[in-house]
Amino acid sequence: MATQNIKSGQTKFSEDDVLRQIEQAVLDHRLAPGTKLKEVQLANLFGVKRGLIRKVLTRLAHSRLVDQTPNRGATVAKPSVKEGQDLFATRRVIESAILETLIGHAEEKHVQQLGRMLDREQKAYLRGDTEGALGLSVDFHRELARMAGNSVLEEYLNDIIRRTPLVILTHLGADEHNRCRNQEHEAIVDAIARRDVKTAKKVMHQHLLHIESKIKHKPEKPPADLAELLRPHSVGQPA
Amino acid sequence: MATQNIKSGQTKFSEDDVLRQIEQAVLDHRLAPGTKLKEVQLANLFGVKRGLIRKVLTRLAHSRLVDQTPNRGATVAKPSVKEGQDLFATRRVIESAILETLIGHAEEKHVQQLGRMLDREQKAYLRGDTEGALGLSVDFHRELARMAGNSVLEEYLNDIIRRTPLVILTHLGADEHNRCRNQEHEAIVDAIARRDVKTAKKVMHQHLLHIESKIKHKPEKPPADLAELLRPHSVGQPA
DNA sequence: GATAATTAAATTGTTAACAATATTTTATCA
DNA sequence: TGATAAAATATTGTTAACAATTTAATTATC
Structure with a gap:
């Protein structure tokens, strides 16, 4: 690299x-x-x-x-509350379309692959590796997009995923984390396995609404210190 | 400028x-x-x-x-057939979401504004100004996105609109044009006025499928001549 | 000591010259 | 003539020096 x-x-x-x-x-x-x-x-x-x-x-x-x-x-960037809301609303649309597309041609191997990802995510979570679990949770959503096979939907989801942390950090405390609930991911995979578009969408919708509902104004935090851009999990200081 | x-x-x-x-x-x-x-x-x-x-x-x-x-x-860029299909499929998703959002809070003034745009489009078409009509037709779709009020959906629709001509030119003849049918636009505005989400989506869906169905391989065209980038409606030559 | 004006420093923006690479042309030979 | 190699040209990529602007520091003034 x-x-x-x-x-x-x-x-x-x-x-x-x-x-x-x-x-x-x-x-x-x-x-x-x-x-x-x-x-x-x-x-x-x-x-x-x-x-x-x-x-x-x-x-x-x-x-x-x-x-x-x-x-x-x-x-x-410091996205506005409005941009954050639009981002989440659009994410629901995109993820919904991804599920519909995926279920339209899902094969057994897809379900199995998703199952393996759930396991890894669950294990990371159980051994207290929240950072790892967060990454795997993002990967889960990305994998759904990849499997759906629509490159534009995939591109847009990745765009939204990249921008979301800035919304979270700007308008939510860094503490109240947006970790996806593994059990909701499970329910989604189950629905996919059953080719149950309606349920899959419903669960995904709830899953995403859960995070979105937290967006609200956050008190200013004092600026921190600089240039540890490469050290994991230290937050840079606003200008 | x-x-x-x-x-x-x-x-x-x-x-x-x-x-x-x-x-x-x-x-x-x-x-x-x-x-x-x-x-x-x-x-x-x-x-x-x-x-x-x-x-x-x-x-x-x-x-x-x-x-x-x-x-x-x-x-x-020369988008592949696959990218073109993905683009159109995603466009259906985005425009559908735009309609749903818009109808959720549409006011009388929105419907009136759309009506005025239909008139202009119709007039341009009737006086034989196909180029102008094409532009106004694009504007119609953009205006729906703007009125919906979701900046991300708007951004994505604009992205798709920008990329679409390259799909058309790469895989369709330049002749068989992708002009939107004014009467379908009219039907969409009618449905919006009645807050009829289902019909609006259905008409839009058909409206977009109509163009998409034309995507197919096109025979190569000989290279043309150069640098009239600024003169209206002359096509540059492939490398 | 606070405020405003001035200077100095830091930061971003632009440019022209050069280097690296690709393309075209010319030359050479079978 | 056609293929190959070499040279010339054209095109893209990089850099360092400079200009313009903003920010910080300093000094002056009240």
């Missing part, structure tokens, strides 16, 4: 590497909404030229993960 | 100007899929630096309107 730079001993990253690292940091709640993203700082951090960072920031802005203001640089 | 450059007499464009011009050219079927987009050529054409073109091309690639290959530059 990243080649070693012999001379300086510093790790070098490609453009896509940097992009994914930042996206992952957002997904992991390590980058707080509003965090200033300085070009030279990031360039040093990743051991790349500023021009590359510049390109990455533009791309991130395009997917609404960062806000760019002329002459004032980029910050991690 | 664009400021005059006194010195050279050439028109200068901002980054967003250039982006929109190219997007519009795609929308108007002036840029054929596969057309090579050379950086210096575009820079001269728009009277801007190459760096700006470079940024625009990256952004266009991000919305899948152009394909970028390392060291070999950018071409207007």
Whole structure:
């Protein structure tokens, strides 16, 4: 994924590497909404030229993960409550369509694969690995999209998933987490196995509403400290 | 929109100007899929630096309107049949959700506004202005999305609308046009006025299926001539 | 000591020159 | 003539230096 730079001993990253690292940091709640993203700082951090960072920031802005203001640089996006609501509402539409499409051509192997994912998720949760369980829970939703086989629906779901953490962090406390309930995932897989579109959609709908209902205004938090972008689970400071 | 450059007499464009011009050219079927987009050529054409073109091309690639290959530059995207099908299938989902959302809070003024748009569209069609009618027809769908008030659904519909002409041009003849039928638009507005979600969705569904059903492989066309990017309705040549 | 103006520093934005790669043209030979 | 190789050209990619702008620090003024 990243080649070693012999001379300086510093790790070098490609453009896509940097992009994914930042996206992952957002997904992991390590980058707080509003965090200033300085070009030279990031360039040093990743051991790349500023021009590359510049390109990455533009791309991130395009997917609404960062806000760019002329002459004032980029910050991690702070979606409005409205945008958050729209995002969740659209997610219900997309996931519903994914289920309908998937059940339309679901095979036994799909159900089995989903079953394996449920197991892994459950195990991670039982051994107290909440971070891992959260990741696997996201993977579950992604896998449904992949299996449905509609690349555009998949693309849109991934877009929504990438943007969701910023909504959560901006409008919910970081504590009251949006962990998916494994038992709801189970119910969805059961419905898929039975080709029961109606139930699958209903459960998914409830499943998503449960998180959405929590969106509300959150008290401001004091700014934290900087540049541990790469250390897992430390939250950056808003600008 | 664009400021005059006194010195050279050439028109200068901002980054967003250039982006929109190219997007519009795609929308108007002036840029054929596969057309090579050379950086210096575009820079001269728009009277801007190459760096700006470079940024625009990256952004266009991000919305899948152009394909970028390392060291070999950018071409207007040539979506696969599969991508086209996925795009249309997703469009049905999105437009359906838009109707449901809109009808949920539609007011009299919305219906009136839509009625006015139908009139304009009809008039353009009757006086033989097919190009204008096509644009107004697209506007009709966009307006439904705007009225629904969900920014994400609107964003996704616009994304699909931008990408659709490339599917049409790649897999359909440029002749058999995808003009929306005004009478179907009328039926949709009627259903909205009656708050009849079911009918509205059904008509929209048929309306969209009608176009989708035409997707099939198209014989190759010989390459045409170049650089009339700005002259209305001339199709650029594939690379 | 607070506020405003000035200066200095930091940060972003732009450009032109150069490097790397791909494409076309020309030359060479069978 | 046709194929292959070499050279020339065109095109894309990268970089470092500079310009413009914003932000922070400093000084001046009341």
